[in-house]
Amino acid sequence: MPADQPATAAPHPRFAVGVLAFCGVVVAIMQTIVVPLLPHIPELTGATPAAASWLVTVTLLTGAVFTPVLGRVGDMYGKRRVLVASLGVLVLGSVLCAVSSHIGVLITGRALQGAALAVVPLGISILRDELPPDRVLSAVALMSSTLGIGAAVGLPAAALVIENFDWHTMFWVSGVIGVIDIVLVLRLVPESSLRSRGRFDAVGALGLSAALVSLLLAVTQGADWGWTSARTTGLLVTAVVVGLLWGAYELRVRNPMVDLRVSARPAVLLTNIAALLIGFAFYANSLVTAQMVQEPRATGYGLGASLVVSGLCLLPGGLAMVALSPVSARISAAYGPKVSLLVAAAVMALGYGVRYFTSHSLWLIVAGATVVSSGTAIAYSALPALVMRGVPVSETGAANGLNTLMRSIGQAFCSATVAAVLAGLTFEVGGATAPTLRAYQLVFLIAAGASLLALAVTLCLPGPGGRGKTGTVGTTRENRRAGARTIPIQEGA
Template identity: 80%
Template sequence: MSGTRAAPERAATRPRLVVGVLAFCGVVVAVMQTLVVPLLPHVPELTGSTPTAASWLITITLLSGAVCTPVLGRLGDMYGKRRVLLASLGVLVAGSVLCAASSHIGVLIAGRACQGAALAVVPLGISILRDELDPARMLPAVALMSSTLGIGAAVGLPAAALVVEYSDWHTMFWVSAGLGLLDIVLVLCFVPESPLRSPGRFDVLGAAGLSAGLVALLLAVTQGGDWGWASGRTLGLLAGCAVIWPLWGWYELRVRAPMMDLRVSARPAVLLTNVAALLIGFAFYANSLVTAQLVQEPTSTGYGLGASLVVSSLCLLPGGLAMVALSPVSARISAAFGPKVTLAVAAGCMAVGYGVRYFTSHALWSIIVGATVVAAGTAIAYSALPALVMRAVPACATASANGLNTLMRSIGQACCSAVVAAVLSGLTVRVDGRTVPTFHAYLLLFLVAAGAALLALAVTLCLPGHAAPARPRFLGRAADADPRPRAGRRP
């Protein structure tokens, strides 16, 4: 019994350290997702590979993150969130060392796959915060943890650009390995293990089906532009999705302890939140993808600024700082008016930001202002999404539910990447002997991203005002059997 109480006492005495450590882990993991973006144009020359092979440094990270996030979230709910969190960070370190020690494209792709798997750190951290903090501290802490996905992306791009510009590119992977090791030490020292567990056996077949469906879907979305949307590979993967997903759903509805409780996921409070997460992920990623490329276009295009890689990446830094500043503001709005209002405000802010970008993308300062407004909306949205999820699911399913929500953001980002590539390659003009996107292509992307934000706003307004947490059917009476208060909270 004493062993059960030790973790709550540790968390209760050092809540700020717990929050700070987990937020730092989230930022490090988010930085890993965008680390190679500035390096990508140089990868074929540096590794002796092709541009198609180089693109897999991004694709494989998306795939491994999408597959591992819900699976590791479920494992965390069942076997211990801190334990799975440490394993995820260990995989991140291993992947970073692989990338740092080699210039072979195959090894780099394997290392990037390991780095992508660590995306599960964010939903696991959110779940730990829910278990260990009292309600007054929990909402702002979760808001900060969720926002680390955007903060890390905004900070990681300029940092990686500086390394690519002024140092050996392997350096950034050695640094990421060191940061991952520091994360592991901090978690071991300051983050307790939650005593909350979700009973039952791990659904291996359900995890395999989910992984197969996600890989087929995301490969079709991310590679369809290169392969051709009517090619045999793309159509084959989409046909595979049409077979895998219904069979997986049929199985999950019948197994006693499913990988994903579809009855809970289908509740309006959960389903609509996940749809909004997908749309928000789409709108957020357009800001990151388009900004750097727009300002780097040559001045001969009539709209480009001819900025360097470092300058273009720094355009996103004010947005990252805005995310840090606004995550506690988001928590206050949620505490006062509810996370539904917060998400609606965020989606509206993102749409306004793209409106600013549509009309003022002619000078560097106005581009930075528009990008920062979109980032501000993203910070508020990312802070509100886990609060909406946690209102609608039981505490023992927090990691897996937030893992699904994070997955939906990743799918939104994958769809955005495909749309951006299609538009920028489809609307082009010849300038100085090279093919570049037209300015109308960028304006169209701003309209599409604004439309995604407005759709997210519409979906948010359809959310039920209040939702009582659902109890998964596989828990039976076990969820109510333990009368102990939740770790770190007042009984």
């Protein structure tokens, strides 16, 4: 199908939903696939533990940088075209990791895999442009939830491969699946004819990238470097200074990388703050569950579970996310996405309450983790609807890329917080050092607090009161002036 073919000519749009969701799951799996492998990387590659940690850090950095940038490029030059290119980068990264055991090559490959995170906001934008209005909310809900679904599926899948096959196998498999994704997208996903006007803001993209890299490097490496070290404080100062200069530039340029005036609207700004808090709360669940059940029984709370069993603890949560994404869409259609996000934040806080009091039973740990994942599914489904309600259609890709970025920043802060808490509250057991049960419970309390803060922020979101008042996803003055399509939803709360 030619890239400029009208979207209405694409057959079977329902297939596009499935294909894009599959792409999202694959990309999300790539973000977590090396986590079970990290303890073994020094032995397998001869690298230091600090170097091995970059296999996770580098995907966070490249994902944060490329997600909003490629979202903007997609808005301007074609969303499907950029999505296919992102999948091609994922395949290249997978092949690099599959053919080498050199830590430098592995880090390069992982950087390329991280850049493919832009597939999710690009997929959301395509669905908004191409689907009938009554199908947009459910499709976007599923696409957004793939970030959590992939994370829940990736850990047990990687653990199974590591225990039964050569570790390079998982990268060969991911590369093959990436190629299949590209073929399916070219065959079944239409290219949107909607474009934003103007020239690409290269200076804005570089400024945003510099600020993000400085911030995330300081957050992710601060524990190893020392929070008061020259490197950490220097990077934090750089992030602030570059961020301020970037913001001043973006307010003056005609076609900014990020429209800060739109982003400063309460509906958009508060949604992005909520996304950061939800990302923080969600990631704590993924970080501590597998580690907690693998702790030795001698700790008094650990279950001594295997790598595969610990990964499988998150699988029911992934299945719950698949099942609940359409439920979230129905709640948003009936009462508005604001109500969906309120319900999600409350459910996540409840899930961490369950986890606080049930840390000795495998089944209760799984139940608590699944409750948190259920709330995450509803939240991840509601956030894009809230974003699209406040931005022009021509900026959907960039706006959803920014929202996805905020979730990633929340995850980075969560990773640093969890590492600090677990390293700060330890005791000696069996000749080794392990986190205390109180350390894990403190993580649950912090994550519950982040969920409740997200609930408070959501309460401040503007929205018509009362049930049954009709609003639109993305209906703004700019949209109406451009004659853009709007998507009716029901507003509540």
